[in-house]
Amino acid sequence: MANSDGVNLGFKLVGPGEQPDIEYHPNPAKYHTRTQLRLNADPNLPNKPLPSGFPARVEGPIVWEGKDWTDEKQWVYELSLAELKEIEDAVEYFKGLNIPLGHISPKTFPLPTFSQTLHSLSKELYSGRGFFVLRTLPVDNLSKLSTAISFAGISSHVGPLRGRQSGNGAVIAHIKDLRATHNLKEIGNAAYTTDAQVFHTDAGDLIALLALEVAAEGGTSRIASSWRVYNEIAETRPDLIGTLAEEWVLDSFGGNPPYSKRPLLFHEDGKIILQYSRRHFTGYLSQKRNPEIPAITEAQAEALDAIHYTAEKYSLALNFQKGDMQFINSLGLVHARDGFRDDEEHTRHLIRLWLRNEELAWKTPAALQHIWDKLYTLKPEEQNFPLEPEIRKKAGGVAK
Ligand SMILES: [Fe+2]
Structure with missing residues (x-):
């Protein structure tokens, strides 16, 4: 078979039980060929009804396209000198309490006036467009400890609950190319490389x-x-919404049990919720998809590409600068990052928290509840704040 560029793909659909020809990095020629072959085999696919309970479309401020945003002032909040002073004072106040970092909260990291702004911005995450950026934390002037306290402290006013990032109770994760400094065999996530x-x-x-x-x-x-991705797929290929809402086999990459099963897409309490990571179905680098566990289907392979390419079409690029803090709703938005090149003076390094604001939170689908129970139940004294990069160990079966 040749694609539109005349490239021989040697591509064919596999039978049930066989892993389809799909990799971590999406391939547009394979996507289009797979779609064509599936539609040739069953032209009725686009006429299938949406699964029960799923709407034809969803509306709301979180339904947007990249082109809707014309000026980053629409989502970038510039920290004022007075706000930076509140943050600096809160760091000193917290240090003065002499308690473990797991106790960082709106109470122990008081922001007298900025707190209200952060609460409004948290509402923007849960019931508005779903993202914002705070600019600029003066990271060059802060120690690693003060940086961690500032970031966790500000974040606690957005979402007081910190999620478990790793089996050792770490609530901070480092996103950095670790191939030169860490064991390559441990790297199964593009977050620890310069790869896209x-x-x-x-x-x-x-x-x-x-x-x-x-x-x-x-x-x-x-x-x-x-939500925008949902609307497009629901309109053009409702059968793929059915595929996304069915149970999938997620590789736990050496965990016990070796895989878990759950849907990727939910319609809960009027909200579309997507929770998935492509690598669980394709593998990545040292974490290859386990051939012993049930394969994904051709329909699932097509659905993975449909999400990726639809998201790409409607995506917004964020100009992420040093000292920026980016907050996003991971239930209603998907995210990606381009590959990059470091040099001696510029070594890309992000730190990450997972948060939840119980007061504003969306209803958690029952099939995800066990993951939330592992994520958001760390007691303050169980929380670790690694100040140096480490590769996350599986958080007790939490599939990211
Ligand atoms: Fe991510």
Whole structure:
């Protein structure tokens, strides 16, 4: 078979039980060929009804396209000198309490006036467009400890619950190319390389990212509205909505049990929720998809590409600068980042928190509840704040 460029793909659909020809990095020729072959085999696919309970379309401020945003002032909140002073004072106040970092909260990190703004911005995450950026934390003037306290402290006013990022109770994760300093065999996630990360969600409600340093070139952050993606797929290929709402086999990459099963897409309490990471179905680098576990289907392979390319079409590129803090709703948005190049002076390094604001939170689908129970139940004294990069160990079966 040749694609439209005349390239011989040697591509064919596989039978049930066989893993389709699909990799972590989406291939547009394979996507289009797979779609064509599936529609040839069953031209009736686009006429299938949506699964029960799923709407023809969803509306709301979180339904947007990249082109709707014309000026980053629409989502970038510049910290004033007075706000930076409140943050600095809160760091000193917290240090003065002499208690473990797991106790960082709106109470122990008081922001007298800025707190109200952060609460409004948290509402923007849960019931508005789903993202915002705070600019600029002066990271060059702060120690690693003060940086961590500032970031966790500010974030606690957005979402007081911090999620478990790793089996050892770490609530801070480092996103950095670790190939030169860490064991390559442990790297199964593009987050620890300079490689592009394809569209995906993280586990949990909210993601907060702080840029400690940006790359010499590339590394652009991209986000897209899962609700906008839903509307397009629901309209053009409702059968794929059915596929996304069915149970999938997620590789736990050496965990016990070796895989878990759950849907990727939910319609809960009037809200579309997408929770998935492509690598669980394709593998990545040292974490290959386990051939012993049930394969995904051709329909699932097509659905993965449909999400990726629809998200890409409607995505917004964020100009993520050093000292920026990016907050996104990981239930209603997908995100990706371009590949990048570091040099001696510019080594891309982000730190990340997973957050939840119980007061504003969306209803968690029952099939995700066990993941939320593992994510958001760390007691303050169980929380670790690694100040140096480490590769996350599986958080007790939490599939990111
Ligand atoms: Fe991510």
